Amino acid sequence: MTKPLKVIIIDDEKAIVEVTAEALERAGYECIEADSAKTGIKAITECRPDIVITDLVLKDGDGMDVLRHAKQTAPDCEVIVITGFATVESAVQAMQQGALHYLRKPLNLDELRTVVARTAERQKLARDNVALHAQLDQRFGLHGIIGNSPAIRHIFEALRHISPTNATVLVTGESGTGKELVAHAVHNNSHRKRGPFVTLNCTTLPEGLLESELFGHEKGAFTGAIATRKGRFEFADGGTLFLDEIGEISPATQAKLLRVIEERKITRIGSNETIDVDVRLIAATNRNLEKMVGEGLFRDDLFYRLKVVSIHMPPLREHAEDIPLLVDAFLKDLNEEYGKKIESIESEALSALEDYHWLGNVRELRNCLESIVVMNSTDRIGLADIPANIRTASAKTTRESDNLALANNERRLIAAALERADGNREKAARLLGISLRTLYRKLKTLDPARQHLTRTPRSK
Ligand SMILES: Nc1ncnc2c1ncn2[C@@H]1O[C@H](COP(=O)(O)OP(=O)(O)OP(=O)(O)O)[C@@H](O)[C@H]1O
Ligand SMILES: [Mg+2]
Numbered sequence: 001m002t003k004p005l006k007v008i009i010i011d012d013e014k015a016i017v018e019v020t021a022e023a024l025e026r027a028g029y030e031c032i033e034a035d036s037a038k039t040g041i042k043a044i045t046e047c048r049p050d051i052v053i054t055d056l057v058l059k060d061g062d063g064m065d066v067l068r069h070a071k072q073t074a075p076d077c078e079v080i081v082i083t084g085f086a087t088v089e090s091a092v093q094a095m096q097q098g099a100l101h102y103l104r105k106p107l108n109l110d111e112l113r114t115v116v117a118r119t120a121e122r123q124k125l126a127r128d129n130v131a132l133h134a135q136l137d138q139r140f141g142l143h144g145i146i147g148n149s150p151a152i153r154h155i156f157e158a159l160r161h162i163s164p165t166n167a168t169v170l171v172t173g174e175s176g177t178g179k180e181l182v183a184h185a186v187h188n189n190s191h192r193k194r195g196p197f198v199t200l201n202c203t204t205l206p207e208g209l210l211e212s213e214l215f216g217h218e219k220g221a222f223t224g225a226i227a228t229r230k231g232r233f234e235f236a237d238g239g240t241l242f243l244d245e246i247g248e249i250s251p252a253t254q255a256k257l258l259r260v261i262e263e264r265k266i267t268r269i270g271s272n273e274t275i276d277v278d279v280r281l282i283a284a285t286n287r288n289l290e291k292m293v294g295e296g297l298f299r300d301d302l303f304y305r306l307k308v309v310s311i312h313m314p315p316l317r318e319h320a321e322d323i324p325l326l327v328d329a330f331l332k333d334l335n336e337e338y339g340k341k342i343e344s345i346e347s348e349a350l351s352a353l354e355d356y357h358w359l360g361n362v363r364e365l366r367n368c369l370e371s372i373v374v375m376n377s378t379d380r381i382g383l384a385d386i387p388a389n390i391r392t393a394s395a396k397t398t399r400e401s402d403n404l405a406l407a408n409n410e411r412r413l414i415a416a417a418l419e420r421a422d423g424n425r426e427k428a429a430r431l432l433g434i435s436l437r438t439l440y441r442k443l444k445t446l447d448p449a450r451q452h453l454t455r456t457p458r459s460k
Contacts, residue, residue: 005030006030006032007032007050008034008051008054009054010039010066011035011058011082016055017033017034020112029116032049036060036061037060037061037062037063037065040058041069049074050078052079052080053079053081053082054079055081055083056081056091064094067079067081067098067099068097076126078119079099080102081095081102082103083104083105101118103115144181145182149322152319152322155311160189162311163190167280167308168261168280168281168305169183169186169281169283169308170246170283170284170285170289171282171283172311172312173286175286176360176361177313179313180199180284183242184197192240192280196235196237197240198232198239199244200213200232200243200244202243203248211269212225214257214260214266215233216269218268218271219270221269228268237277238279240282243283245284245286246284247289247298258302260277261281264278289303289306315358316358317358320354321354323353323365327369330365330369331369340373340376342376342378342379344380345381346380346381346382349382349383352390353390355394357393414439414446417431417432425440
């Protein structure tokens with residue numbers, strides 16, 4: 001059963017509050033009564049209501065203030081205002097400030113019930129929508145991309161905007177950050193999703209073969225071309241072509257690719273005939289293409305054609321808060337794959353994973369868990385199960401960052417004391433409750449350069 005919606009009713013006429021509450025309670029709502037602006041505002045803060053019904057004219061204040069407070073403290077809550085004849089204009093004003101409906105006095109209970117039911121319905125829709133989106137994003141909607149950190153939510157948001165268009169997408173990011181997952185997500189969330197998704201990894205083929213893979217060839221076009229073959233562009237017609245490791249293609253192939261993108265036509269090697277293709281391109285690379293353009297290794301015109309929109313996948317160490325979610329999801333998969341029943345991971349073990357720098361990003365994390373799962377014969381993962389190199393590296397980074405944080409705090413305290421003491425060190429030391437010698441020592445270890453700067457110059 002779903003929880004009843006919470007309604008706060010605010011009116012200084014007690015009878016109105018009581019009658020309203022009774023009618024709504026009978027309709028299944030949970031009601032909280034308040035007879036002044038002050039108690040109403042307090043109740044809003046404490047109870048996080050779904051709906052607020054407030055009179056606009058209250059003895060101790062203005063219903064508009066209640067409205068503003070409600071919208072601020074509980075942004076999802078809806079407000080219905082009650083208004084007398086004289087204040088219809090302020091009701092309009094209230095709607096402009098975010099009230100959803102207004103009810104006129106004297107209250108008609110049928111109208112009240114209808115208006116509240118409509119408000120509740122609207123809220124339920126909004127809530128289901130948010131929950132659904134979050135669930136879809138987290139689990140499957142964006143095709144296996146797991147994460148709930150601001151960095152990954154930003155990617156989801158970008159994908160929602162970019163996917164439905166036909167724009168060419170450039171996906172960048174370090175190795176193992178999920179560039180290929182993103183390419184699939186773009187395709188699967190586009191209107192081409194029923195069309196083919198064709199991948200070509202540009203590193204695995206020598207130059208001549210790469211061109212023939214891309215554009216196809218006619219029989220006899222070169223030695224070994226024993227039959228006519230279609231290229232990946234033709235296979236991807238009506239769908240998406242994903243060119244992985246685009247940074248690796250040669251200048252000659254770059255020039256040909258540029259022409260295809262501009263003309264939307266391909267020519268098979270050894271043919272004079274052009275063939276129209278309807279293909280959306282997604283390219284990915286872990287290299288810095290911009291830098292390669294600067295060094296003359298990548299054509300700038302192709303670069304700009306490819307990065308009509310770009311998505312940059314953050315390294316895992318920049319969204320380490322997603323590690324628990326990733327671990328959870330990977331453990332579920334791996335349990336199934338290896339027929340294991342690992343149900344939990346001890347918090348020290350998880351912390352070690354969270355603190356590690358994961359230069360190989362999500363791929364490295366997944367591989368690490370895979371070997372842990374394979375080796376494990378219990379139902380939980382403890383610190384001892386984490387590979388030693390990860391444990392020690394994590395312990396070291398934690399210690400280093402703790403030390404750094406402490407040092408920064410000391411530095412701030414000392415700077416503040418010196419400022420208050422107008423640079424007088426004896427006074428600053430007194431303010432800090434430490435000896436002058438300690439202050440000197442701290443200044444030296446925390447920031448030697450600065451101590452040098454602030455020392456009074458010796459007169460010649
Ligand atoms: N956010 C994520 N959620 C779930 N799995 C992820 C995520 N990011 C990466 N992975 C997984 O990590 C592995 C590497 O991802 P992917 O192949 O997409 O990386 P990549 O950026 O293309 O790497 P490379 O540059 O080495 O090709 C895959 O198993 C993928 O499923
Ligand atoms: Mg890849």
